[in-house]
Amino acid sequence: MTFHCNHRVAARLLPVLTALATSAAIFLPVTALAQAPIVIKFSHVAAVDTPKGQAAEYFKKIVDERTKGQVKVEVFANSTLFKDKEELEALQIGSVQMLAPVPGKFGPLGVKEFEVFDLPYVFKDMDAVHRFARGPGGTGLLKKLESRGVVGLSYWDNGFRVMSANKPIHTVTDMRGLKIRINSSKVNAAIVKSVGGLPQSLAFSEVYQALQTGVVDGTEGPLSNLYTQKQYEVQKHVTLTYHTISNYVVVTNKKFWDSLPANIRTTLEEAIKDATAFNNSIAAKDEAAALAAIKASGKSTVYVPTAAEMDGWIKATAPVYGEMADRVGGKAFIDSVRAASAN
Numbered sequence: 001m002t003f004h005c006n007h008r009v010a011a012r013l014l015p016v017l018t019a020l021a022t023s024a025a026i027f028l029p030v031t032a033l034a035q036a037p038i039v040i041k042f043s044h045v046a047a048v049d050t051p052k053g054q055a056a057e058y059f060k061k062i063v064d065e066r067t068k069g070q071v072k073v074e075v076f077a078n079s080t081l082f083k084d085k086e087e088l089e090a091l092q093i094g095s096v097q098m099l100a101p102v103p104g105k106f107g108p109l110g111v112k113e114f115e116v117f118d119l120p121y122v123f124k125d126m127d128a129v130h131r132f133a134r135g136p137g138g139t140g141l142l143k144k145l146e147s148r149g150v151v152g153l154s155y156w157d158n159g160f161r162v163m164s165a166n167k168p169i170h171t172v173t174d175m176r177g178l179k180i181r182i183n184s185s186k187v188n189a190a191i192v193k194s195v196g197g198l199p200q201s202l203a204f205s206e207v208y209q210a211l212q213t214g215v216v217d218g219t220e221g222p223l224s225n226l227y228t229q230k231q232y233e234v235q236k237h238v239t240l241t242y243h244t245i246s247n248y249v250v251v252t253n254k255k256f257w258d259s260l261p262a263n264i265r266t267t268l269e270e271a272i273k274d275a276t277a278f279n280n281s282i283a284a285k286d287e288a289a290a291l292a293a294i295k296a297s298g299k300s301t302v303y304v305p306t307a308a309e310m311d312g313w314i315k316a317t318a319p320v321y322g323e324m325a326d327r328v329g330g331k332a333f334i335d336s337v338r339a340a341s342a343n
Helices: 007-035 051-066 087-092 112-118 126-134 136-144 186-194 204-213 223-228 254-259 262-297 307-317 319-324 331-342
Strands: 038-043 071-076 150-165 179-182 198-201 218-222 237-239 245-253 301-303
Touching: 038 051, 051 071, 051 150, 051 262, 071 262, 087 150, 087 245, 112 136, 112 186, 112 245, 112 331, 126 136, 126 150, 126 245, 126 262, 126 331, 136 150, 136 331, 150 223, 150 254, 150 262, 179 186, 179 204, 186 198, 186 218, 186 307, 186 319, 204 218, 218 223, 223 262, 245 254, 262 301
Parallel strands: 038 071, 179 198, 179 218, 237 301
Antiparallel strands: 150 218, 150 237, 150 245
């Protein structure tokens, strides 16, 4: 059977067929776009096998499972995407969606009070850190970030900080004249100065080479970083001063966070809680394992200060409180941190 279509019918059908074809062309990409996963780029400067590195990978895993692929977390460890001096700006402009920097990084952002975490010997243990961080003081600090276009999600542990150098450091006087690498925290700079050292702020990714070439004489930081970044290979002496804590603040871009569907945001909040618990559960074990590995390497001598020597460190760094009080929120705020630690 043969069908014939006259020119008048064809003329009437042509606009209809054209409209249908155009609708199909528009509709298909929109459907594909709706099915595309939400991508979260999570950048950090630590090694994959540190507590932060492992927690970031755990977060990635559980987000993929719980959202059934609706959200994909891409983790960039070891400064492979942004260095620590670049990452906050990258977060603010939306080039990356999540970070976990040290509290001292927020000073240049205008929230200097975060450096209260860096005060010397203010926390007696990690339980004291948790009481403050999870209480009004810590949650209040997170809220201060929102006016800067950043949402604070959680705090992650990383143990206590130690001193290292290529000469023995037993007492405060052994620090005199040593160029010590620090992060950008002004409180950490004041700590090094209080014991006679010369603070040198360097990007985390540059520390190993700076130690190796003698640009700096030593560094201060957590044992996990000292081990995973192989800094112990170019430092003959490590002293367990435990002069301040090492922790991270997990943050996200506020515009991005607010744009997420409510159900996705709730799922991510729960995933962050679980990733925080995971991080904190392995941080203490990781600290002990890093210490054991550094000792076993034979490349660094680990020194534990005597009670009298530790008392000397505490007394020498005490003036930092007065010097930094205005910067970190005032005496009353410092007292609230001490109260949390004392409970």
